[in-house]
Amino acid sequence: MHFSSLDDIxxxxxxxxxxxxxxxxxxxxxQAQLTKPPGSLGRLEDIVAWLAxxxxxxxxxxxxxxxxxxxxxxxxxxxxxxxxxxxxxxxxANFSAGGAAINQIARTVGANLHVVPLALEQATADFTQAPxxxxxxxxxxxxxxxxxxxAGTDLVSVGEMGIGNTTAAAALAAALFGGGGSRWxxxxxxxxxxxxxxxxxxxxxxxxxxxALLHDPLAxxxxxxxxxxxxxxGAALAARHRRVPILLDGFVCxxxxxxxxxxxxxxxxxxxxxxxxxxAAHRMLLSELRLDPLLDLGMRxxxxxxxxxxxxVLRAALACHAGMATFAExxxxxxxx
Numbered sequence: 001m002h003f004s005s006l007d008d009i010x011x012x013x014x015x016x017x018x019x020x021x022x023x024x025x026x027x028x029x030x031q032a033q034l035t036k037p038p039g040s041l042g043r044l045e046d047i048v049a050w051l052a053x054x055x056x057x058x059x060x061x062x063x064x065x066x067x068x069x070x071x072x073x074x075x076x077x078x079x080x081x082x083x084x085x086x087x088x089x090x091x092x093a094n095f096s097a098g099g100a101a102i103n104q105i106a107r108t109v110g111a112n113l114h115v116v117p118l119a120l121e122q123a124t125a126d127f128t129q130a131p132x133x134x135x136x137x138x139x140x141x142x143x144x145x146x147x148x149x150x151a152g153t154d155l156v157s158v159g160e161m162g163i164g165n166t167t168a169a170a171a172l173a174a175a176l177f178g179g180g181g182s183r184w185x186x187x188x189x190x191x192x193x194x195x196x197x198x199x200x201x202x203x204x205x206x207x208x209x210x211x212a213l214l215h216d217p218l219a220x221x222x223x224x225x226x227x228x229x230x231x232x233x234g235a236a237l238a239a240r241h242r243r244v245p246i247l248l249d250g251f252v253c254x255x256x257x258x259x260x261x262x263x264x265x266x267x268x269x270x271x272x273x274x275x276x277x278x279x280a281a282h283r284m285l286l287s288e289l290r291l292d293p294l295l296d297l298g299m300r301x302x303x304x305x306x307x308x309x310x311x312x313v314l315r316a317a318l319a320c321h322a323g324m325a326t327f328a329e330x331x332x333x334x335x336x337x
Contacts, residue, residue, distance in 0.1 A: 001146055001238070003139045006218045009237070013263040016240055019053035019270065027052035027059065033326040037335070043294070044317035047272075051318065054245040054270045055154060061318055064111040064311055066157045067148050067235055068095065068102060068304045071118045071141070071228035073164030074126035078202040080167040082189045088163050089120045095161075095303075102159065102303040109311040111157065116148055118227035127171065128205040131213075131223040138222035138230050145234025151242045157274065157311060158235050159249040159304020160228045160256070163189070166279060168226045169255035171203045173281060175213075175220040176258050177288050180204045186251070186280035217259035225256070232256035240270050247314075249307040250277035250300065254285045261289050274310035275299060 003009050027049045032038060039045060051059035070092050076085045094100045095115045106113040118141055124132040133141070149156055162168075166188035174184045181200030191199060206224055213219040221230060229252065236257045239246040248254055248271055260267040273286050275295035286293060294310050327334040 001143070003143055005139070006135060009142060009218055010263060012237060012241070013260060013267055016264060016267060017243070020056035021053065023056050023058070024049045024053035027321065030321065033328070034320070034324040035327055035330050035332050036324070041317070041320060044320060047314055047317040048321040050272065051245055051314070054243055056243055059318055059321070061154050061315055063153045064109070064155045064157065065150065065153045066102070066106050066111045066113045066159065066304050066308050068113070068115045068159045068161060069118060069145060069228035069231040070115065070120060070161040071165070071226045072120050072123035073162055073168055073226050074123045074132065075128060075167050075202055075206070076123070076164040077126050078128060078198055079195060080191065080199040080202050081163050082191050082195060083163050085123060085163045088161060089117070091161050092117050092120065100303060101301055101305050102308060105305055105308040109308055109315065111308060111311055114148065116144065116231065118144060118231060124226050127168070127224050128202050128209060131210065132168065132225060133222045133227065133230070135222060137227070141227040141230035142234035145231030146238040148231070149235050149238035149242060149244060151244070153244055155247065155311070155314065156235065156239050156244050157247040157249070157304055157307035158232050158253055159302060159307055160232060160252050161303055162226055162228045165226055165228060165252050167199050167202060168224060168229060169252040170199070170281060171206045171224040172221055172229070172255045173258065173285050174203060174207055175224055176217060176262055177285070180207060184281045188279070217262040221259045229256035233259060236260060236268070236271060240267065244270070246271045247274045247307040247310050248272065248291070249274055249304045250302060251279040251282040251285060252302065253307070254282065254289060254291070258285070258289060272310070275306035277306060
């Protein structure tokens with residue numbers, strides 16, 4: 001899909017088909033016949049129905065793609081990160097060499113890892129001084145994310161890499177849901193107290209500079225976000241259009257897709273929050289998005305690691321759904337009616 005303006009994205013967000021209720025009902029009907037008390041597998045049963053609804057068939061996870069988008073941020077000039085911006089490209093090289101945590105988890109859960117760098121040689125503008133991206137740069141990044149989602153995949157997990165991007169994510173969350181740096185900024189890669197104060201100040205400066213745009217979720221994302229956040233937004237939109245269920249990683253991914261929820265309340269029904277990260281504001285943001293995380297392991301690495309790890313939970317849910325015997329098959333007496 002080609003996006004020539006923000007209005008094109010707005011139109012794409014209005015054009016969202018619902019999930020397949022019949023497929024979800026069929027999955028629930030099978031769950032009711034399996035050799036277990038009704039509902040005893042808890043959210044595992046909900047997961048299977050969710051997969052069925054968005055795949056539009058009996059669910060499967062034959063092909064799982066992990067998409068990790070990487071971008072650099074000009075706001076790092078404000079001293080908001082414990083690491084220099086050069087680490088983004090260095091970590092992308094580490095992904096390519098197979099040496100990062102995401103490589104190990106992707107292999108463990110049987111997923112295909114795709115790393116998509118976005119103009120790493122050209123950081124976004126420092127949003128305390130100017131819009132992070134022009135409209136054209138934002139649209140290009142959204143389109144990159146959109147095109148990264150294949151219609152042939154059964155599940156997409158999205159993650160990101162970008163030094164400074166928790167600052168961009170916190171600024172965008174503040175623009176969309178209110179509050180300033182003190183409400184939304186966390187320690188990210190591990191900044192000290194002075195770094196956290198600089199981060200909060202940078203967010204407040206950005207909000208003040210771009211105050212005239214904050215009524216518009218997409219304009220806010222362009223002014224305060226980053227290319228990798230825009231790509232995550234594009235991937236989430238493509239997944240909805242292509243009826244592919246999607247797992248969201250941590251705070252940055254949640255902030256990245258939040259403009260979609262602001263544009264249309266049900267825009268993220270095909271998405272699950274894979275985990276609750278240790279980043280301070282993630283739980284608050286998920287509450288705003290009405291997303292209930294699957295895992296709580298104190299993770300805050302990014303790279304899509306939390307979303308990748310949650311694939312194992314989905315595989316377990318599907319294995320029970322497809323592999324368990326029914327009461328009739330096992331010769332087990334069902335609950336009396």
